[in-house]
Amino acid sequence: xxxxxxxxxxxxxxxxxxxxxxxxxxxxxxxxxxxxxxxxxxxxxxxxxxxxxxxxxxxxxxxxxxxx
Numbered sequence: 001x002x003x004x005x006x007x008x009x010x011x012x013x014x015x016x017x018x019x020x021x022x023x024x025x026x027x028x029x030x031x032x033x034x035x036x037x038x039x040x041x042x043x044x045x046x047x048x049x050x051x052x053x054x055x056x057x058x059x060x061x062x063x064x065x066x067x068x
Contacts, residue, residue, distance in 0.1 A: 011041055 013019075013034050022031045022042060029044040045053075054061060 013041075 011034075018035045020033050020035075022033045026044070029046055030050060031042060031044045034041045034043065
């Protein structure tokens, strides 16, 4: 079980950073790997939190634009 919030430092991900989905042993989370020049960051987030982040951004996503 993962903690509700674990903090390790600040991370800034620019729009040209490589991102891919990654498998995580906890099926309740979506996991993404951000990579740039040999530096990698794994980011695991609950689907409801990711939806809320998009809602807070004000970005409208239509059904045709959604992907994982």
